[in-house]
Amino acid sequence: MRIVLATRALAWPGGSETYLLTVAEALQRLGHGATIHCHEEGEAAELARERGTPVETSLDAVDACDAALAQDAPAAYELAERFANVPILFVAHSRVEVQVPPQLAGVCPAAVAMNDRIAEHLRALAVAPEVVRLRQPVDRRRFRALGISSLRAPRVVAFGNNLPRTRERMLAAACGRLGYEFGVLGDRGGAGGSLHPEVELADAQIALAIGRCAVEAMACAKAVYVYGLGGGDGWVTPSTYPALEADGFTGRGTDSALDVDVLTEELAWFGPTMGRDNLDLAAAHHDALDHARELIEVWRRLGAPSPQPSEAAELARMGRLQRQTEETSATFEMAAQSRGMALERAEADRDTARAELAALKGSLRYRIGAALAWPLDAIRRIRARRRSRGR
Numbered sequence: 001m002r003i004v005l006a007t008r009a010l011a012w013p014g015g016s017e018t019y020l021l022t023v024a025e026a027l028q029r030l031g032h033g034a035t036i037h038c039h040e041e042g043e044a045a046e047l048a049r050e051r052g053t054p055v056e057t058s059l060d061a062v063d064a065c066d067a068a069l070a071q072d073a074p075a076a077y078e079l080a081e082r083f084a085n086v087p088i089l090f091v092a093h094s095r096v097e098v099q100v101p102p103q104l105a106g107v108c109p110a111a112v113a114m115n116d117r118i119a120e121h122l123r124a125l126a127v128a129p130e131v132v133r134l135r136q137p138v139d140r141r142r143f144r145a146l147g148i149s150s151l152r153a154p155r156v157v158a159f160g161n162n163l164p165r166t167r168e169r170m171l172a173a174a175c176g177r178l179g180y181e182f183g184v185l186g187d188r189g190g191a192g193g194s195l196h197p198e199v200e201l202a203d204a205q206i207a208l209a210i211g212r213c214a215v216e217a218m219a220c221a222k223a224v225y226v227y228g229l230g231g232g233d234g235w236v237t238p239s240t241y242p243a244l245e246a247d248g249f250t251g252r253g254t255d256s257a258l259d260v261d262v263l264t265e266e267l268a269w270f271g272p273t274m275g276r277d278n279l280d281l282a283a284a285h286h287d288a289l290d291h292a293r294e295l296i297e298v299w300r301r302l303g304a305p306s307p308q309p310s311e312a313a314e315l316a317r318m319g320r321l322q323r324q325t326e327e328t329s330a331t332f333e334m335a336a337q338s339r340g341m342a343l344e345r346a347e348a349d350r351d352t353a354r355a356e357l358a359a360l361k362g363s364l365r366y367r368i369g370a371a372l373a374w375p376l377d378a379i380r381r382i383r384a385r386r387r388s389r390g391r
Contacts, residue, residue: 001066001299001306002033004083006075008098010055011042013195014161015212016071016093018044022139023069024053026292028320033313035062037075047195052320059083067304069295073102080107087302089295090129095121103127110298115248132298135245136212137291138219138282145221145279146202154270155181157201159209159217160228162186171208171227174263180206186213206270208232214249219282223274225267226251232258234266235274241281 005020021044024034035054038045045055056062059082068083070076071091079088080102090101090108095118101108103126111129113119114136122131156175158168168184175182185200194200198220201207207217210228217224218236226233226244230251236244247253258266300306309317361367 001027001296001304002035002064003027003299004035004037004059004062004065004068004079006037006059006068006070006079008038008072008074009040009042010036010038010045010048011040013044013047013197016099018212018216019091019093019137020071021048021051021053022137022288023292023295024048025051025139026137026288027295028053028317029289030292030296031309031317032296033309033317037062037079043195054320066307067299067302070108072098073100074098076102076108087299087304089132089298089302092118092122094118100125101127101129109302112295112298115250116246117248117250132294134291134294135285136215136248137288138212138215138286139288140219140283140286143198143216143219143282145275146198153179153181154205155183155203156206156208156267157183157185157204158227159185159197159201159207160211160213162229164229167227167229170258170260170263173260174267177260177264178268180267205272205275206267210249210251214244215282215286218278219286221275221279223270224278226253227258227263232263235269236278236281237274238277238281245285 005024007016007020010017010020020036024036027034035056036045036048037056037059039057041055041057048055059078062082065079065083065086068079068086068088069091070079070088071093076088076090079086087110088108090111092101092111092113093099101111101122105127108129110132111122112132112134113122114134116133119131119133122128156171158171163184163186172182183204185194185197185204197213197216201217201220201222204222206225207213207220207222208225208227209217210226210230213228214224214226214236224236226236226249228251231254232251233244233247233249233253234240236249243253
């Protein structure tokens with residue numbers, strides 16, 4: 001299929017922008033042609049081009065289209081005008097009016113909802129489309145387990161855009177009480193989000209995130225605490241995952257009131273197996289190829305044709321896939337450098353600890369204390385042997 005993915009803006013990296021790039025690449029990996037159409041360009045559009053996905057600011061530059069996807073109402077209307085009789089699938093990312101399907105019958109016969117909250121909203125519309133409930137997709141080639149464990153305290157990142165300063169201060173205070181390192185990954189004051197969060201997540205063990213960011217952190221094998229602009233719902237675990245996913249990891253699925261004391265208590269429950277469990281959940285439920293396959297099934301059911309590509313089109317697609325591979329390889333190179341720096345820090349921490357221990361053991365105070373403690377240690381050993389014999 002020749003597919004156009006349309007949005008108003010592809011300027012800076014956010015949730016809907018990353019979704020569009022993820023789907024475009026997955027569709028190309030399945031053998032289809034994918035072109036992104038937007039009116040406003042920026043860093044996100046450049047990243048798409050660098051990774052081999054064509055980006056056009058005018059639909060006149062698109063020769064043909066068999067199926068289309070829109071993630072805002074103006075884009076859907078523009079697609080319907082330019083490509084008559086082409087099935088347009090709408091992806092609703094929020095309940096904001098512009099991200100709701102057009103309220104004219106026949107423009108978008110079906111709409112994708114990636115959580116139950118949005119699905120219920122779509123069904124309540126005056127012109128309600130067929131609702132297709134899918135899960136948030138993640139490119140598991142990009143977002144994967146990278147980095148190494150540090151000898152230092154766990155590192156925590158608040159991952160996502162537009163975290164309120166009051167919540168950031170609460171998180172910093174809670175982490176400070178626990179001795180955790182704390183940082184922020186995302187848009188701060190309109191500066192724009194990260195183009196390569198998969199690299200910046202590498203040396204963290206815990207991510208506090210909502211929505212798509214929570215899924216991306218899960219795919220990177222991070223322990224994830226759902227917390228952000230809308231509130232907090234706690235740790236993602238195999239037992240909590242179904243309810244949190246159904247709500248879209250919004251942080252608004254419970255009535256919990258979080259303050260510094262509660263956050264401190266709950267973050268203290270961090271365990272090293274949480275990241276591994278989340279990696280398994282992301283692999284089982286959020287693979288972008290599975291999501292793209294389900295989109296193709298919907299388009300075909302809506303009547304989209306599947307023409308055979310020409311040799312030139314197939315060679316062009318293979319070239320774009322090569323670009324994706326090269327860009328991903330470059331990202332891994334950055335991740336390897338980050339891992340090397342983390343390893344150097346860990347080795348420095350180890351050497352410092354060994355030197356401090358050697359200095360302590362060589363001090364007069366330590367030798368006197370060890371000598372005084374020796375009889376007590378001997379008595380404890382004797383009592384322990386007697387107890388074991390008594391059993």
